[in-house]
Amino acid sequence: MEQELTIQQVAEATGLSVHTLRYYERCDLIASIQRLPNGHRRYSARDIRWIEFLNRMRLTGMSIRQMQQYAALMRQPPDETAQERRQLLEAHREVVVKQIQQLQENLAIIDWKIQHYAELEAKAQASGLFPTSDNSLSAEETQNNRPASASRRS
Numbered sequence: 285m286e287q288e289l290t291i292q293q294v295a296e297a298t299g300l301s302v303h304t305l306r307y308y309e310r311c312d313l314i315a316s317i318q319r320l321p322n323g324h325r326r327y328s329a330r331d332i333r334w335i336e337f338l339n340r341m342r343l344t345g346m347s348i349r350q351m352q353q354y355a356a357l358m359r360q361p362p363d364e365t366a367q368e369r370r371q372l373l374e375a376h377r378e379v380v381v382k383q384i385q386q387l388q389e390n391l392a393i394i395d396w397k398i399q400h401y402a403e404l405e406a407k408a409q410a411s412g413l414f415p416t417s418d419n420s421l422s423a424e425e426t427q428n429n430r431p432a433s434a435s436r437r438s
Contacts, residue, residue: 288318288326298335305335311348313338313355344380 295302308314309325314335318326327335341351354372357365 286329288328289332291325291327294327294332294335297332298339300335300339308335308338311352313348313351315355315359341376344376345383346376346379350376 289297291302291305294300295305298305300308305314309317314331317331318328320326338351338355341354346354350372354369357369357372362369
């Protein structure tokens, strides 16, 4: 017999909140959750796999409306809705690919900036200057652990 989980256990297993799980049920993303006589929900392994899939779609930017469309298609016989399911996922895939491309471009800019600052630091160290918040300390000031102006006041 398959082990069934409580809503709290499913929340912990999936990283979703109990509130989100209830919301998904209210908006028909999750259907047919078994309930005990006391009304407590019991989730099967199949339910959890479906919730994990929904979570992946949400994390990649699929709207609730699109998720609802897909969920409605999943409740119909596969031979009648396979093409629509595929088309919906292909359209979402295109969105995800564009997001990945944008993230890669952003990462390249961040990497370039990191490299630029590493080169500036290397030049400063090679010339005897060490970067600080105001980039004005000389090697002598750094050795004394105080600015030259403080040395002159003594």
